[in-house]
Amino acid sequence: MGILSAYRLMWIMTLFDLPTGTKAERKEAAKFRDYLLDQGFEMAQFSVYMRMVSGKEQAETLRKRIKKHLPEGGRVDILTITDKQYEEIYSFVGRVKQEKKNPEQFTLF
Numbered sequence: 001m002g003i004l005s006a007y008r009l010m011w012i013m014t015l016f017d018l019p020t021g022t023k024a025e026r027k028e029a030a031k032f033r034d035y036l037l038d039q040g041f042e043m044a045q046f047s048v049y050m051r052m053v054s055g056k057e058q059a060e061t062l063r064k065r066i067k068k069h070l071p072e073g074g075r076v077d078i079l080t081i082t083d084k085q086y087e088e089i090y091s092f093v094g095r096v097k098q099e100k101k102n103p104e105q106f107t108l109f
Contacts (some may be wrong), residue, residue: 008075009083012059014049014066028071035069051082052083 014036018029033049039062041049053059059080070076091098 001054007053010053010059010080011083011086012051012053013044013079013081014076016047016074016076018047018071018076023070025073029074032069032071032076036066039065053080054063056080 018032019025020029033043036049037043038093041051044050051062053062063078066076066078070073087100089100091100
C-alpha cells in the first residue's frame with residue numbers, strides 16, 4: 001500500500017432525503033441509517049453521513065455496497081472528496097465557526 005496522504009485519503013459522504021410519511025417509510029429510512037452506521041459511517045448532520053476511506057478503490061467498493069441497500073423511495077447522493085478538500089470545509093453553528101473534529105475512529109495518533 002502506498003503512503004497515505006491528504007490527497008489519497010478520502011471522505012465518502014452519503015446525503016439523503018427519504019420519505020417518512022408512513023410507518024413503513026420511517027422503518028425503511030431507519031434501516032438505511034442503521035446500515036450506514038454498521039458500515040462505519042458517522043452522522044455529520046441528520047441526513048448526512050460520512051466515513052473516511054483509504055482511497056478510490058475502497059470508496060468504489062463502499063458505493064457498490066450502499067447501492068445494494070438503497071431504500072425504494074427518496075433521494076440518495078454519494079459524494080467523495082479528498083482529505084485535503086475536507087480540510088477546507090467551513091462549518092458554522094449560527095454565526096460561530098466550528099473547529100473540525102475528526103470522528104473518533106479516524107484519530108490515529
